[in-house]
Amino acid sequence: MQAKTKKKATPTQNKTLDHRNRFRKLQNKKEPKNSLERCEEYLARGFQHNRNAFQIIRQHIRNTDRKDSASLAVYGFLLEFGIGTEANKPSADRCYREALKQSPQNGLALFRLIAIRKHGEPGCRTDRKEAHELYVFSLKNKVNLTEWIEKMAKKGNPDAQHCLGTAYNTGIGKRKNSFRAFKWYSSAAAQENRQALEMLGLCYCYGVGVGADPERGFSHLFAAVSHKDHIAKYNIGKCYSLGLGVERSDRRALEWYLLAAKRGDQRGENAAGCCYEEGKGTDEDTGSAVFHYTQSAQMGHSWAQCNIGYCHQMGRGVEEDVRKAVEWYRKSADQHHPRAMHNLAYCIQHGYVAGSSKREAFQLYMAAARLGHTPSIHSVGICHMRGIGAKQNLQLGVAYIKEAARMDHQQSFLALGFCYKSGYGVGQSDKKAFLYFKQGKKLGCPMSANILGSYYEAGIGTVPSPAKAFLSYKHSATGGNMFGQFNLAQCYLHGLGVPVSVDRSFYWCKKAAENGVVRAQYKLAVFYETNFCDEENSFKHALYWYIKAAEGNHPKALVILGQYYECGLIKEAHMVVAVKFYTQAAVQGNKLACDRLRTLYYVGGECRENSVVALSG
Known part of the structure; x- marks a missing residue:
């Protein structure tokens, strides 16, 4: 069987084929990239x-x-x-x-x-x-x-994958989704992307999109540092500070914060400042704290701006200057930093900012409260109760303070205790007052602990308990509350819930006196005068504390000083000064002062006894 021969195309057909081929080539031809x-x-x-x-x-x-x-x-x-x-x-x-x-x-x-x-x-x-x-x-x-970022992430670029993970993590550019954030961080980290390694470490540390595994998280952070991610140094410092995946060490935390700060990390600078201010991992050094806060604040870090403002306000490591404090607070508040808003409102409320009104203070408190700042929520409540920058509304004020209390704010429990104690904005209830003071003490509020001690001592809102009163006073005293210190001294002196100890009583009485408690100053003077302590120059110490107590208008101290001057125990007898002290005490109803004044009257700069001419009691 013969094979079929292929017919040759005619010239016309060849011309048609050429046109078709050219057309196909033009269709398939891609434009240059x-x-x-x-x-x-x-x-x-x-x-x-x-x-x-x-x-x-x-x-x-x-x-x-x-x-x-x-x-x-x-x-x-x-x-x-x-x-x-x-x-x-x-x-x-x-x-x-x-x-x-x-x-x-x-x-x-x-x-x-x-x-x-x-x-x-x-x-x-x-x-x-x-x-x-x-x-x-x-x-x-x-x-x-995230259009370009997502396109490149899907093509496998690790930096784009890291950024897409951040978009899902922060909710900026994508709907917030911690699981997708973790997925994209993992994809980028698999290619040894240093930023993704850091973020993956943080996901494991805090359980974002994955079960918390701090040790694994710490290892990822360390891997990020080994890939020259300097920002991860700050987070390693934070792990040491919190004990996340590694043994807690303030010293090691500070070392890493300083390493981050050297590379220009704002958070590292601020964290190092906090360590120096609070004496964590090093000796307290407010000067170094101010230096690091300033470095970070000048780069715009809102926390550091707030911190350096506080240093200027309180004179910590720098000369006290409320004007500069307000300037820094404003910069931080402009970045919606809630603590700075609160501190700025406080300065305005107390008249430290010329040309500002209480209304502005209230609005700042309100703005910070909307950001969830607990102390500001409490302050909004106080403003409503006192009519500071807003119309007085006791019920609304109590509602705000209760909201702050639900967020475990110490001062809110104290304030609610006072409200129920006095029936201010709520129905009076000793039992509810007792419960609020008790909760305040649990949260570490020294003043709440002191008042709770008085409730246990007197059996107000609860069953009397000298032992619990003593423990409450002790909690208050060790927390630095001066009234708690004096009450603890009284417990030791009179054996309230604890064996009598004059030495311990003297110790806490002196603490309270040095902190300005007038009753403690009088009691301390009595300690010295009656030789309860073995210090030399007891009379000189007694006289000093009687004078301090008299400056606080303590009636018994005034009478004793009157007696000292009348009898010449202070230099020489000076009856005019004695009468002055007796009069101050008598005005307060002190019986002994009234008795002395009945037998003394003033004539031409001298005083003499006369039972007829006397001041009425």
Whole structure:
């Protein structure tokens, strides 16, 4: 069987085929990739191609005279994370701002600038107010903040995966989802991305999107540091401070905070300042605390701005200057820092800020309260009860204070105890007052503990219990409450709930006297005068404390000083001074002072006995 021969095409048919082939080629021909697409292609291939991606986009930026917003944002992204070059956060910050000037709705530039302003980066300022404004702008204009990030993350770029994880973690650009955040952090960390290793470590430490495993979290943080993630140093310090995944050590925490601070980390600077101020891991050094707070505050860290403001307000490590304190508080409050808002409101309320009103103070308390700041919620309640910057409303005030109490605020339990004790804004109830004071004591409030002691002692709202009264007074005294110190001294002196101990009574009485308790000053003078203590110059000490008590208008101290002057125990007899002291005591109803004045009257600078001419009792 013969094979079929293929017929040759005619010239006309050949011409038609040529036209068809040309048309197919034109259809299949792809347009040449632009610089941004080529850059993205290299980024998707892996870290070994990062240098090519960086060179392409840098050259494109130069060729376009920095006029391409999309490319500028990508260039900033490469600079921020050190992709194909050394990381340069300040330059990245500038690129993002330039991109937004050219195109205010550039999603990538908006997303990254919000993150930098909110959390701060070495060499870049923190400004939570600006971050909030940018985020609100993105919501109003329905800007897709994560479009480019998500595209690159799905192509396998680890830095984009880390950023997408952060979007899910913070709820900025994506609906908050801790499980998806953990997934993307894990994907990036598998490629040894240092930022993702840090965030994965934090997820394990605090149980975000995964079961808490602090030890595993600490190991991830350490791996991030070994990959030169300097921000992770702060978090390692925090782990040592809290004992997360490692043995607790304030000294080691401070060491890591200082390492982070050296690399320009704002949080590290602030945390180091806290350690120096509170004497954690080192000797207390308020001067060093001020130095570190200032370094962090100047970079815009809101916590540090609040802390340095407090140092200026209280004169800790720096000269007391309320004006400077208010300046720092305002900077921090502008970033919606609730504690700074509260402290600024306090300064305004107490007249430290010229030209400000109580109404402004109330509004600041209210703004901080809306952010969930417990002391501010309490302060709003106090303002309503006292009519400070708002119309007086006792019931509303009590409601706010109860809300703060539900958040375990010490002072709120104390305030509610007083309300129920006196029936102020609520129905009077000794039993409820007792329960609120008791809860305040449990939370460590020394004043609540002192009042609770008096309730146990007198059996108010509860069954009398000298032993519980003693324990409550002791709790108050060791917490630094001066009235608790005096009451504890009385317990030791009279054996209330504890064996009598004159030495312990003297010790706590002296503490209370030094803290300004007038009754304690009088009792301490009696201790010295009756030789209950073995110190030399007892009379001199007794006289000193009688004078201090008399300055506080203590009637018995006034009478004793009157007797001293009348009998000449102080230099020489001076009847005029004696009468002056007797009169001060008599005005308060002191019987002995009245008796002395009945037998004394003043004539031409002298006093003499006369039973007829006498002051009436």
